[in-house]
Amino acid sequence: MENVHLVPEEEEDDLYTGYNDYNPTFDSEDLHNDVGFQQAVRTSHGRRPPMTAKYPGTAIGGRPIGTAYGSRIPVGTAMGRPMTGAVQDGAARPMTAVRAAGYSSSIARGSVFDPLGQAKGPAPPLERQNEDTPEEKIKILEKKVNDLIEESCLAHARGDLQLSLEKAKEAGRKERALVRQREQTGTADHINLDLTYSVLFNLANQYANNDMYTEALNTYQVIVKNKMFNNAGRLKVNMANIYFKQKNYTKAIKFYRMALDQISNAHNAMRIKIMQNIGVVFIHMGQYSDAITSFEYIMSESPNIKTGFNLILCYYAIGDRERMKKAFQKLICVPLDIDDEDKYIPANDDSHANMVIEAIKNDKLHQMERERKALAEKYIMTSAKLIAPAIESSFAAGFDWCVDMVKGSQYVELANDLEINKAITYLRQRDFKQAVETLKMFEKKDSRVKSAAATNLSFLYFLEKDYDQADRYAELAMSADRYNPAALINKGNTVFVKEDYEKAAEFYKEALRNDSSCTEALYNLGLTYKRLGRLEEALDCFLKLHAILRNSAQVMYQLANLYEMLEDPHQAIEWLMQLTSVTPTDAQVLAKLGDLYDNEGDKSQAFQYYYESYRYFPSNISVIEWLGAYYIDTQFCEKAIQYFERATLIQPTQVKWQLMVASCYRRSGNYQKALETYKDIHRKFPENVECLRFLVRLCTDMGLKEVQDYATKLKKVEKMKEIREQRVRSGRESSARGRREGSAGSGSSSSPINTPPLRASVSRSEAKYSPVLQQGRDSGQSNHGTSAKGERLSVKLKTLPGSNEPYEASTQQEIDASYVDPLGPQMQRPKTAARKRTEEDEFADEELGDDLLPE
Numbered sequence: 001m002e003n004v005h006l007v008p009e010e011e012e013d014d015l016y017t018g019y020n021d022y023n024p025t026f027d028s029e030d031l032h033n034d035v036g037f038q039q040a041v042r043t044s045h046g047r048r049p050p051m052t053a054k055y056p057g058t059a060i061g062g063r064p065i066g067t068a069y070g071s072r073i074p075v076g077t078a079m080g081r082p083m084t085g086a087v088q089d090g091a092a093r094p095m096t097a098v099r100a101a102g103y104s105s106s107i108a109r110g111s112v113f114d115p116l117g118q119a120k121g122p123a124p125p126l127e128r129q130n131e132d133t134p135e136e137k138i139k140i141l142e143k144k145v146n147d148l149i150e151e152s153c154l155a156h157a158r159g160d161l162q163l164s165l166e167k168a169k170e171a172g173r174k175e176r177a178l179v180r181q182r183e184q185t186g187t188a189d190h191i192n193l194d195l196t197y198s199v200l201f202n203l204a205n206q207y208a209n210n211d212m213y214t215e216a217l218n219t220y221q222v223i224v225k226n227k228m229f230n231n232a233g234r235l236k237v238n239m240a241n242i243y244f245k246q247k248n249y250t251k252a253i254k255f256y257r258m259a260l261d262q263i264s265n266a267h268n269a270m271r272i273k274i275m276q277n278i279g280v281v282f283i284h285m286g287q288y289s290d291a292i293t294s295f296e297y298i299m300s301e302s303p304n305i306k307t308g309f310n311l312i313l314c315y316y317a318i319g320d321r322e323r324m325k326k327a328f329q330k331l332i333c334v335p336l337d338i339d340d341e342d343k344y345i346p347a348n349d350d351s352h353a354n355m356v357i358e359a360i361k362n363d364k365l366h367q368m369e370r371e372r373k374a375l376a377e378k379y380i381m382t383s384a385k386l387i388a389p390a391i392e393s394s395f396a397a398g399f400d401w402c403v404d405m406v407k408g409s410q411y412v413e414l415a416n417d418l419e420i421n422k423a424i425t426y427l428r429q430r431d432f433k434q435a436v437e438t439l440k441m442f443e444k445k446d447s448r449v450k451s452a453a454a455t456n457l458s459f460l461y462f463l464e465k466d467y468d469q470a471d472r473y474a475e476l477a478m479s480a481d482r483y484n485p486a487a488l489i490n491k492g493n494t495v496f497v498k499e500d501y502e503k504a505a506e507f508y509k510e511a512l513r514n515d516s517s518c519t520e521a522l523y524n525l526g527l528t529y530k531r532l533g534r535l536e537e538a539l540d541c542f543l544k545l546h547a548i549l550r551n552s553a554q555v556m557y558q559l560a561n562l563y564e565m566l567e568d569p570h571q572a573i574e575w576l577m578q579l580t581s582v583t584p585t586d587a588q589v590l591a592k593l594g595d596l597y598d599n600e601g602d603k604s605q606a607f608q609y610y611y612e613s614y615r616y617f618p619s620n621i622s623v624i625e626w627l628g629a630y631y632i633d634t635q636f637c638e639k640a641i642q643y644f645e646r647a648t649l650i651q652p653t654q655v656k657w658q659l660m661v662a663s664c665y666r667r668s669g670n671y672q673k674a675l676e677t678y679k680d681i682h683r684k685f686p687e688n689v690e691c692l693r694f695l696v697r698l699c700t701d702m703g704l705k706e707v708q709d710y711a712t713k714l715k716k717v718e719k720m721k722e723i724r725e726q727r728v729r730s731g732r733e734s735s736a737r738g739r740r741e742g743s744a745g746s747g748s749s750s751s752p753i754n755t756p757p758l759r760a761s762v763s764r765s766e767a768k769y770s771p772v773l774q775q776g777r778d779s780g781q782s783n784h785g786t787s788a789k790g791e792r793l794s795v796k797l798k799t800l801p802g803s804n805e806p807y808e809a810s811t812q813q814e815i816d817a818s819y820v821d822p823l824g825p826q827m828q829r830p831k832t833a834a835r836k837r838t839e840e841d842e843f844a845d846e847e848l849g850d851d852l853l854p855e
Helices: 035-042 134-158 161-184 193-209 213-225 232-245 249-262 268-285 288-301 305-318 321-332 351-360 364-391 395-407 414-428 432-444 447-463 467-480 485-497 501-514 519-531 535-548 553-565 569-582 587-599 603-616 621-633 637-650 655-667 671-684 689-702 707-745 764-769
Strands: 796-798 814-816
Touching: 134 161, 134 193, 161 193, 193 213, 193 232, 213 232, 232 249, 232 268, 249 268, 268 288, 268 305, 288 305, 305 321, 305 364, 321 364, 321 395, 364 395, 364 414, 395 414, 414 432, 414 447, 432 447, 447 467, 447 485, 467 485, 485 501, 485 519, 501 519, 519 535, 519 553, 535 553, 553 569, 553 587, 569 587, 587 603, 587 621, 603 621, 621 637, 621 655, 637 655, 655 671, 655 689, 671 689, 689 707
Parallel strands: none
Antiparallel strands: 796 814
16 A cells, blocks of 8 residues: 555546647638748748747647646647757758658659659569479469369269260379479479379269279279378278179178278268168178168167168068067157258248248258158158058058057158058959048048048049049049149049040149149040040140150050041151050051051051061951951962961851861862861851852862752752841831831820930940040050941952852952951940050059059
């Protein structure tokens, strides 16, 4: 306390006094009245007469400066402050203190004021760098190498693998030239190892991308063996990946383990990924126990969805039920580390917050979260469908256990999907009753599940031809979710089978408006336009569909058929040729090509395609008939015999094929064989007039005794035939007379006339299969004996000669040897495919709706 000095109260003063005092020297408002200032402005500032003072002044005038100790020191005024050019004794000196600001006492009067020296002109240009020095050449070469590496990576990102490899090789060449240049200049100690590593690593990657695995492994070996590269051991993972692609699993595991040994525990994520690869390799080798060891370690340290799914697969492979259940429980407990969807729902009227939510609703992060969640749901659904039949005594009990487990997890919404998959499993086991009962349980669930279940029920009833129930459940699916394209398609199909094509087209169009990529709706719309006779619009639909489904055989066939209906055979042939590249063994397509070439008059091409069709499907009567007629026309009757004999095997009750066989023997001059064939035909068909006529002729020419017996039989048969025809004529006349009398008697009656219903122009079989995508091809013309217009085939065979004609008649009458469709000319027979198609094959799986399709 002895060092503390206190100020007396009477001397206490404010420390900030005096700062508000005003010095008139700095009054700028009266400068225009200041004679001295005006004189200084008009003359040079440097030549102003110096002013002297007795003692130096300060800028605060005569105010005393106070301190904390109370001392006061008087100072001089501003007018008494000495100037820069004056000293205390009055001796003058030059004004050098302001020379740096551009002032000088030696400047002549009238010179321009230029403190920044701008009057001297622009600065001289920079000196050009000398590029001939070795160091500059090395820098330029290094830049070229870096540019080549970057170009190689960009080319790979564009998918141009060949260019990326070329750029990587060029970068390698320039980098070696750079090293040699440094060695020549004596700067080998300054070699850029990072650049060398980048060049070699990029080159090895590009070799691997171009499937040049040997070169890639050699390049990786160069990097790994060089001790100057830090952490090069990690590249053994890349080498192991290459061995895995080469299916050299033993070496792949060896290199994975070597890489694992060189990676510290600090990089746990990398170690987990390598162990996952080791487990996958063990699965490919069939060593499920070793794979289980790797996957169990990963699930205990850092569980993820893929590893959990692979672990379930391994347990399923070894048939361990209990561990399958435990692995499934672990799988559904794996955290996804994604935000809840409620985060993206606006919760208040804050416009700013709503704008932020709208901005992040579909950003890259949210897309990645949705993809991760979809992948997890896919693995869980696949695992449940896989283990459900294996973990319990029945698949139904297994599905029930999986559903219970899922309901208690974060994937509770998948429980309904599992129930629908349970119904699908019933369908695959042909247990339609249980499938329907399972699906009917969803009628009281939420709209999304109800719509999916109703869509599937509509499809099931449609398969069973219960169109009323199919229509009812299609309506239910539409009321639950009007934007469900599968429901709209099923509704359109139920309307289609009722032949209300305009209304069906409206439903298909609405399905396309809801989902522009719905190929089933587009296909069915094309079929509907085809039935309506709007061929151009149907062609437009199928051309759009072909742009989406480039290799769809059904779409190509429809396009060929439409061009044929539009009388453009060349385009039809072109589309059928494209179709043969997709399905080269389809006998119906080959037969259709033969028919088109035959109509064009190209018999050789027609024979080629008909023969190929016969080779793949030797039971098509129309093809057999055409080939037999072709050989008869070309005077190779012996070759025609084998085709008519096969037709006899296919249709043994048709006498015409056996007659054609006998006729071929007769035409080829083998009369004995022809006689035996005719006798055999007579035993099977004793009332056939043509056979008896030829027997009489042959026996007469060959001088056989049986001629009289056959002649007697021929007369009896002809007489019976006349009597039968006479009875038929009399019956027709009596019925016609009765109809005339009946119409005359009821002419004045007001009761309506009961007329039979008109037969549909489309067979039931065709109406069933046409409205769906993967159906049997809806051909405009039938290849089984009748054309689309109900006409007979154009193939004509020479008639057998009459009883009074020689064997080779000069006037060639013709008979129609085609097969007559028993349904009549107004009905189209469904096209028989070269391979048998089941009812499930005819219907598109997509018609079940997205929820019915198993993964």
